[in-house]
Each structure stands twice: as C-alpha cells, then as structure tokens.
Amino acid sequence: MARPDSKARAPTMMDVARLARVSPQTVSRVLNDYAFIKADTRQRVLQAIDSLDYRPNIAARTLATSRSRTIGVVATDYLSFGPASALWAVEQAAREAGYAVSIVSLPESNYRTISDALQRLASQAVEGIVMIAPQDVSASAAFMSFDNVPVVTLSSVDTGEHTSIMTDSVEGSRLATRHLIELGHTAIAHVAGPAGFTVSDSRIHGWRKALGEAGLVAVEPVVGDWSAASGYRAGLKVAANREFTAAYVANDRMAQGVLLALHESGRRVPEEFSVVGFDDVPEAAYFIPPLTTMRQDFAALGRRCIEAVLVRINGEPPLEADPLLPVLVVRASTARAPG
Amino acid sequence: MARPDSKARAPTMMDVARLARVSPQTVSRVLNDYAFIKADTRQRVLQAIDSLDYRPNIAARTLATSRSRTIGVVATDYLSFGPASALWAVEQAAREAGYAVSIVSLPESNYRTISDALQRLASQAVEGIVMIAPQDVSASAAFMSFDNVPVVTLSSVDTGEHTSIMTDSVEGSRLATRHLIELGHTAIAHVAGPAGFTVSDSRIHGWRKALGEAGLVAVEPVVGDWSAASGYRAGLKVAANREFTAAYVANDRMAQGVLLALHESGRRVPEEFSVVGFDDVPEAAYFIPPLTTMRQDFAALGRRCIEAVLVRINGEPPLEADPLLPVLVVRASTARAPG
DNA sequence: GGGCAAATTGTTTGCGCAAACAATTCTGAT
DNA sequence: ATCAGAATTGTTTGCGCAAACAATTTGCCC
Numbered sequence: 192m193a194r195p196d197s198k199a200r201a202p203t204m205m206d207v208a209r210l211a212r213v214s215p216q217t218v219s220r221v222l223n224d225y226a227f228i229k230a231d232t233r234q235r236v237l238q239a240i241d242s243l244d245y246r247p248n249i250a251a252r253t254l255a256t257s258r259s260r261t262i263g264v265v266a267t268d269y270l271s272f273g274p275a276s277a278l279w280a281v282e283q284a285a286r287e288a289g290y291a292v293s294i295v296s297l298p299e300s301n302y303r304t305i306s307d308a309l310q311r312l313a314s315q316a317v318e319g320i321v322m323i324a325p326q327d328v329s330a331s332a333a334f335m336s337f338d339n340v341p342v343v344t345l346s347s348v349d350t351g352e353h354t355s356i357m358t359d360s361v362e363g364s365r366l367a368t369r370h371l372i373e374l375g376h377t378a379i380a381h382v383a384g385p386a387g388f389t390v391s392d393s394r395i396h397g398w399r400k401a402l403g404e405a406g407l408v409a410v411e412p413v414v415g416d417w418s419a420a421s422g423y424r425a426g427l428k429v430a431a432n433r434e435f436t437a438a439y440v441a442n443d444r445m446a447q448g449v450l451l452a453l454h455e456s457g458r459r460v461p462e463e464f465s466v467v468g469f470d471d472v473p474e475a476a477y478f479i480p481p482l483t484t485m486r487q488d489f490a491a492l493g494r495r496c497i498e499a500v501l502v503r504i505n506g507e508p509p510l511e512a513d514p515l516l517p518v519l520v521v522r523a524s525t526a527r528a529p530g
Numbered sequence: 531m532a533r534p535d536s537k538a539r540a541p542t543m544m545d546v547a548r549l550a551r552v553s554p555q556t557v558s559r560v561l562n563d564y565a566f567i568k569a570d571t572r573q574r575v576l577q578a579i580d581s582l583d584y585r586p587n588i589a590a591r592t593l594a595t596s597r598s599r600t601i602g603v604v605a606t607d608y609l610s611f612g613p614a615s616a617l618w619a620v621e622q623a624a625r626e627a628g629y630a631v632s633i634v635s636l637p638e639s640n641y642r643t644i645s646d647a648l649q650r651l652a653s654q655a656v657e658g659i660v661m662i663a664p665q666d667v668s669a670s671a672a673f674m675s676f677d678n679v680p681v682v683t684l685s686s687v688d689t690g691e692h693t694s695i696m697t698d699s700v701e702g703s704r705l706a707t708r709h710l711i712e713l714g715h716t717a718i719a720h721v722a723g724p725a726g727f728t729v730s731d732s733r734i735h736g737w738r739k740a741l742g743e744a745g746l747v748a749v750e751p752v753v754g755d756w757s758a759a760s761g762y763r764a765g766l767k768v769a770a771n772r773e774f775t776a777a778y779v780a781n782d783r784m785a786q787g788v789l790l791a792l793h794e795s796g797r798r799v800p801e802e803f804s805v806v807g808f809d810d811v812p813e814a815a816y817f818i819p820p821l822t823t824m825r826q827d828f829a830a831l832g833r834r835c836i837e838a839v840l841v842r843i844n845g846e847p848p849l850e851a852d853p854l855l856p857v858l859v860v861r862a863s864t865a866r867a868p869g
Numbered sequence: 870g871g872g873c874a875a876a877t878t879g880t881t882t883g884c885g886c887a888a889a890c891a892a893t894t895c896t897g898a899t
Numbered sequence: 900a901t902c903a904g905a906a907t908t909g910t911t912t913g914c915g916c917a918a919a920c921a922a923t924t925t926g927c928c929c
Contacts (some may be wrong), residue, residue: 203915204916204917215915215916215917216918219916219917220917223917250915251914251915251917254915255917256917
C-alpha cells in the first residue's frame, strides 16, 4: 500500500503548480479542459498531477462554483426489483453525465420525512433531485419549497407542476386484462396494490376499463400491499370464489403469493385458472408455472429521470415525456378459459 | 410554492448574523451546539435562521473543517435482495450517525472500475467507504492506496488488512446440509454460485464439511450464476441424476429455478426431493413449495458496516466482528428422504 | 516590420464556513 | 469591594478552488 505520508495533508493545486512551474490557475485550466493551453504546459501539469497523485478537492470546487455536480435521490423503497433497478439506472446515468449521486432513503414516507430528506439534500447543494416515490404523499411533497432545485418524480402522478416519469399503468392494466378476456375469461378478479399508491388506482382503472369495453362486470378488487404474503392472502379469497377463472394481479410479487394460494386450494394453473402479473421481475419466468406479466422497463425510467433533471438543471424547458408503455409477456400461467 | 427570490443567492451565515445582531461566528456556534451561548442569543439566532430559511452550506463547512460527513458506498449489485437490504441498512445507519451517503455502483467489477470508483469517492473527500462487493477482485481492490480513507467490505474474505463484515457461509452451509442429512438424505447435490465469489467457495466448503462429517461423498457441485435462470438449468441436471434425493442450493433465487426444474421433471418436492436454499428472501415462504432456507440478516450486516467505518473514522482500533451466523428456517421444501 | 487579434499564462479576489485567538462580561469566593 | 476564573461574544484568518481581470506572448496580415 502506497501511503507515503499518512499524516500529511493531500496535495493541492498549489503543490501541483509549483512542481509544474506554472500558476495554480493554469492547473485549474488543465483540469477543466480549457482550450488555450500549450501542449507542453499541459503535459507538465498532467505529469505533476500524476506524480503527486493529486485529486481536486470537490468541496472547494463546489464552494467556488456553487455547482456541486451532485444529484440527490430520495427513495422510499428500493428493496423491490422495480425501484432498485430504477435507482441503479439513475446512478449509472448520473455518473455518465458527470454527476455524483447522494441518496436518502425513507423508512416511512410522510410529509415530514420527505421534507427532511429534501432539506438535507438541498443543504448538500444538490443540483437536482430524483424522487423514487410511488406514494401519493410524495407527489405532493415534491412541491415543497426549498430553493430552486428541480425535482423529478418517478412513477407517480403527472401533476403538470413538476416532471414525472412513469409507466402507463392504466394502459398496461388494460392490455393485461384484455389478454385474459381474449382467452375467453369472463370472471376476472383483480388483486390491487394498497391505497395511497397512485399506481394502485391506475391499475384498478385499467382493469375496469378493459372489462367495461368487453361488457363484463367488475367486482371489488382484493387489496394487497405488494408483498407475496398479501398476495397469498388475497389468492385464498379469490380461490374461494369458484366463479373466477382468472386474476389480474397488480405486481409479480403478489402474483407469486396468489399462485401458491391457488396451488394449495387445488386450482390448477393455467388449466383451471389464469394469472397475469405486472413488472416482469427476473424470477417471473421461473414461477410455477412461469408467469404471464406486463414487462416494465425500469432502467429506461431511471435514465429518463436523469435526462429530465439535467434538462431542468441546464435551464431548458421541462421535458415532455410520454409514459412508457409496458409490454405483455405471455408465459404458462395463462390459457383459454375452462369449459 | 414559496420561492421568494428565485434569482437571489441563498442566505449565508452573514445574513443570519446581521438579522440576529451577532457575529457570524456566534451563528456558527449555535449551529454546532457550542455550550457557552446565552439562551437569549441562541434564541435570536435560531429565529433568524428560521425566518431566513437558512441552511448551512455543506461544501463550505467541508472545506473549512476538511470533514465531509459523508460515507461512500461502492456497490457492484443491489438488484438482489441481499445487497439491496444491506445498502438500505447502511444508508439508515449512516444517516442516524449524521453522515450522508454517496453511492457509486459498478456495472462490472474489475480492478479498474473499482479503482475508479474509489478515486471518485476519495475526491469527494468521503470519510469512509463501505464496499458491498462480494467478488474476489473487490477484496483485493480494497487495498489500493488512495489517501487514508478507511474501507470496510461487506460479505467478502477476511483478509485482516481491512475490516470485513460477513455472514458465516461455511457454517451456514454446514447447517443447511446437516438438516438434509438428519432427514435421512445421503445423496445431496449442491448448486453453487459462480467462480470469483468468495461465498461460492465458502458454501461449497460448508456443504463438503457436513457431508464429510456424516461420512458421505460429495460429487462436483453444479455451478450457477445466482440467477433463477441458472438455477433452472442446474436443476434440470440435478433432476436427471436419479440418485439425488436432495439439493442444497447456494441462494434462494437459484433455488426457485431448481424448484421449477424439478416440477417439470416430475420430481415432487418434498415427497421425492428436498431443497434447501440460502438467504431467506421475503418470497421464499411463497415458493411452491415454501422454501426451507438459511436466513441471513442483511440489515444487521449493513449496520455493522457503518459501525466499523465509524470506529475507524474516529481513529479507534478496528472492530473485531465475528461473522454473523445464519439460522435455519424450515419450510415445506424439505422432508424425510423417500424409501 | 508594425500592428492587431488570438493564444497563453499570471494575479487578485471571494465563495461560506470554522479554527484560533482575542476581548469582554459575568460569577462567586474571598 | 476585589479578583480569579469561567462564561460569552467578537475578529482575523485560511480551507482549495475558479471567476474576473490583467499581462504577456505568438501568429499572421498587409
């Protein structure tokens, strides 16, 4: 390990300048790709930088320029595949654009915690904020005043006031449900996400829409909390009602629970009962049976978030982004309605 | 939205000081909980801070104190449940300790990318680094010289040179395998993680150890890549060999694929074949059948990482942390050996 | 071969904060 | 009342960098 002088402070631009026999400002210019530097000078500076193992002090740069080159991310959950993928993509895209990412995660999400998180990030002088926060409350919280940091929310309502990047859940749900209808199912249950999430409503809405278009009636959806456990409980209820021959489940994790419930209830999938999920998590293809589901491109969502923030950071007019359309992936969990 | 003066710069300590009729330094003292401030003065300052909506400039503070109050996190993967949970816990623990978290994620992990990531974080003057990086290469990379920033790795080899927080995979595997042995299984396959991951080896080792203790022979493990897809492929191979009546699979995701492969091969679980996984992901209880597995406490690992970094930041001697012992969670995927 | 613009480098200054040092006010014990 | 020491506040300075401005050199035209 090369730790030449553990106690000595890190080299500064001054040290580099001295070694390269130039002014500190010239070092700064080299570092910032200023055009009019003689090749020879640049060489000397780069050499000095290299030999001193110099690295610019970001804090000082931030102070001098009042640009932190950092984007803040607020996440209420990234333990699930979707948010995690989005976060991943956000980080990658940010880095490619030369931005660091500072993250704040919220164990629970209410106006207060979100406000704290935003304050915290504002204090770090982040230039933009991406909020991966599907709950309703987060959407409203994004309006809070805290300087002029642009905020982009992922997977939330489109309020018009700030940019929101999202998947078209309504249309996705319609397509999912229509797939079941086209297979001849007429009694199609819905296992919904919990209240307080905008996507819960969107997915209920799309399901209702497809049923309506086909002249079918929608009963009350069974409500879960996105977890496999809640899906299992919901699945037991759905299985108990012998009229249903299919269920559209608002996400894959709950669908996994539903599959287990159906299995334990002796309803064979897909012979007697069809199931469609939403998300297409990587494991969905290995459920028993492999799950038909709506694929969401979380990575694209994440990238779009960064695009949208960057646009705002650069003072350009907000991006007009159409919601992303999920695509139906047909697997073994759906088949023609029995009888 | 209260954006009083969009173009005006944010208030500084100076502004607060003027409004509160004190010196800037007194404002600083109030902010930093200096003991000897008159209650009245403190009140005036706090009021001024509040009315101006003042927030200290972190960059300036960092420059002045050369303490960034930031911890860097390098992650090669947090799309899986384990790393994501750990990251989550790291972020929570860091925040509670008053530290911000700056994250760099690596799409691919080799000496170069890891080096870049560490450089990047060092440049941000992070005070410590947590590396959530199970690959072998990351362990060695942690030794790279880049100032004196303490590095703690999660779930890697214990090299003695830097602190490493981990689960006891060897013992965990031994317990998992012993569970199968106690159920009377004698031909126990292992679906292993890919080469290049220390845990892959540890888990193979624990499995071999348990077999050895019972006087059983170990054949070559089937190697996967942690994904359900690879588990499925491995499962087909294992199922093809009629001698096996059980498999210990190195993680739950692969176990899910194995279950599907067994199902498709007509081997009933657990009547004809038992499966044990590792991790206890939240969905494991809802596999078909629910999966017996070794529970890992990722959140605890994450918290420990922060503890370990803080200790090092404060110049105390490195923490001596025993590896965390995973616990066996018995579910429906294991039963007495047939016959 | 003088002159003007571009190219190249240097100097001064301030970003917002806290450390170091200095000054003043208060307290209680004599 | 008096003084030591604590309590409380103020002043000066520098952290490392880049912006603004200034100075010098070079290239190229007629």
